[in-house]
Amino acid sequence: MSIRPVIISTWPFGLAANEAAAAALASGGNCLDAVEKGINVAEDDPEVTSVGFGGLPNAQGIVEVDAAVMYGPTHGAGSVAGVRGLKNPISLARKVMQHSRHVMLVGEGAREFALRHGFPFTEMLTEPARAKWIQWLLKTYPLPPGKTHDTIGMVALDASGDLAVGCSTSGYAWKEPGRVGDSPLIGSGLYVDNEVGGAAATGLGESILKYCLSFLVVEGMRQGLSPQTACEAALRRMKSREAEYPDAWAGLVALNKAGEYGAACCGHSDFPYALHRGGKNEVLTYSPRPE
Ligand code: ASP
16 A cells, blocks of 8 residues: 555644645645645634634734745745734645745735735634733733644645645744744745655744754755654754754654655654554654653
């Protein structure tokens, strides 16, 4: 039995996203459709408080979302950042890739582009998210900062051997309005090279983006590293240089052209991710080796 398609996503909420991605492939879609439809699931789920609808807001109580997509066969990329009122930024990123002259649109311009292309706008702040924001304002918010952000990052290898990657996030809870992390930045939050493989990141964007971690993983694979070793090597590079956030945590997922996968994290006790491979969809956990 072929191992293809192979789909890897960050975090346990990647399981449902993988399922939808696999369904998109099964109904004739390609890896780009898989990434979009898969990520839409996390964006639509109000229980996922770090992506799309129900995401935790910025310091002013406004949900601002970031997303990007890359399609291996054309090396096309699309990205949006700091968009308000939009549930499915991954779909907007795809639209930017396929229907604009640009790669990245931000804020009000991205919103106008979305309106022109018929994207619906909605209130993104759910009641539970508003309650957490108010608790944060009153300084009684009980969760540690590490629990207030995440990203769905997904890499998909389809039956034809083509690769796509995407990510979507509402970023750091209580962020400064206008703050953008790694997720919508090509090379940092995501990267694909159709001859080699793809990678996506989650974690502290302020650190990840300075090391172009996803690009680094793909370049590692190009030089012959396995996806696992390439993820670990990229994180070691970040850790060896990072003075501003020495305890920064980051998680990476990667796939190569042969359908081999890898995942790794640093600054975190473990990193659960979702893998769909050889017809099986499951949550696996990477635990860093003690140093
Ligand atoms: N990387 C995301 C950001 O910095 C957040 C996360 O994945 O935890 O916006």
